[in-house]
Every structure is written in structure tokens, then in C-alpha cells.
Amino acid sequence: MPENPLVLVRPNLPRDATAVAELIVAACQQAYAFFAWNETVVSIGEWLAEDPLRWSETWVAEANGSVVAFMALENNFIDQLFVAPPWQGKAIGARLMALAKLRYPHGLTLHCAQQNWPAIAFYRRQGFIVVGYHRNHEHGIGITDLRWSNR
Numbered sequence: 001m002p003e004n005p006l007v008l009v010r011p012n013l014p015r016d017a018t019a020v021a022e023l024i025v026a027a028c029q030q031a032y033a034f035f036a037w038n039e040t041v042v043s044i045g046e047w048l049a050e051d052p053l054r055w056s057e058t059w060v061a062e063a064n065g066s067v068v069a070f071m072a073l074e075n076n077f078i079d080q081l082f083v084a085p086p087w088q089g090k091a092i093g094a095r096l097m098a099l100a101k102l103r104y105p106h107g108l109t110l111h112c113a114q115q116n117w118p119a120i121a122f123y124r125r126q127g128f129i130v131v132g133y134h135r136n137h138e139h140g141i142g143i144t145d146l147r148w149s150n151r
Contacts, residue, residue: 006063007061007062007063007068007090007095008061009061009062009095009096010059011057011059011060012058012070012072013060016060017048019060019066019067020048021044021045022041023067023068023070023082023083023084024044024080025039025040025041025044030085031113031118031119032116054072055074055079055080056075057103058071058073061095061096063087063092068086068087068092069082069083069092069093071096071100073100073103073104075104076107077109077110078100078108078109078110079110081096081097081110088118101150107151108128108147108148109145109147109148110123110128110145111134111144111146112143112144112146113141113143114142114144115141115142120144120146123146126148127148128146128148129147129148130144130145131145131147132144133145
């Protein structure tokens with residue numbers, strides 16, 4: 001990959017479905033290895049397709065013609081944010097976060113696995129603060145609740 005690739009942030013399109021599923025699998029295998037996350041591209045693709053209107057808006061970042069990041073918002077809640085592992089640390093997540101802040105300037109919330117320290121550090125660098133904790137009963141893991149406010 002080039003040192004400074006042209007990265008385009010655009011709305012997610014139906015044609016992106018497979019690429020989005022692939023990047024979610026790659027990112028989750030890395031981020032959630034601590035609880036043996038083992039979904040497949042097929043199962044993630046089915047999950048994405050089962051309710052295409054579950055989010056109020058979805059966005060992708062595209063570099064060199066490939067989808068390298070995905071963000072899903074449910075109003076001011078960042079429900080999903082994934083960057084393909086080879087593209088992490090290249091400010092692509094920060095670009096998506098800036099877009100979310102622009103769209104919801106009065107504040108954003110999100111949840112993150114407590115053991116996903118790199119993601120929590122990223123969110124804190126983006127100005128989010130920890131506001132609570134809860135347990136995800138489906139996976140049996142702790143979740144950190146974070147909030148960003150423009151005030």
C-alpha cells in the first residue's frame with residue numbers, strides 16, 4: 001500500500017457488502033481474539049443483509065479502490081466502527097470519527113469491549129470519556145460505555 005493513499009469517505013453502498021463483511025471479520029479476529037471470536041464472512045454478510053435499515057446511516061472509507069473501513073450510526077450512537085488491520089493507525093478511523101462528530105455535533109455515544117484497549121485508547125484520543133460499564137450477556141464480556149460531547 002502507498003505511504004499516503006487517497007482515502008475517500010463515502011456512503012456505504014449495496015455493492016460494498018462483501019468487502020464490508022471481509023473487513024469486519026479481519027478486524028474482529030484481531031480485536032476480539034481474547035474471547036475466540038469466530039464469525040465467518042458468510043455469517044457477517046447474512047447479519048448485514050438481514051436488516052439493511054437497522055442503522056440510520058452507514059459509511060465506508062475506500063483506499064486504492066478497496067473498502068478499508070466501515071462505520072454504522074444509529075442517530076448519535078456509533079454502533080459499528082471497523083478499520084481493516086493493515087489500515088489501522090493511518091488516521092482513517094479518525095476521518096470517520098470526524099464525520100460522525102460533524103453529523104452529530106451535540107454528542108456521540110458508543111460501546112467498546114473492555115479488553116479492546118487499542119480501541120478504547122483511540123476513542124479517548126478522539127475526545128470520548130468513559131461514562132460507565134455493563135456486561136454483554138451474549139458474549140459474556142465487559143463493555144465500556146463512552147461519550148463525546150462538543151460542550
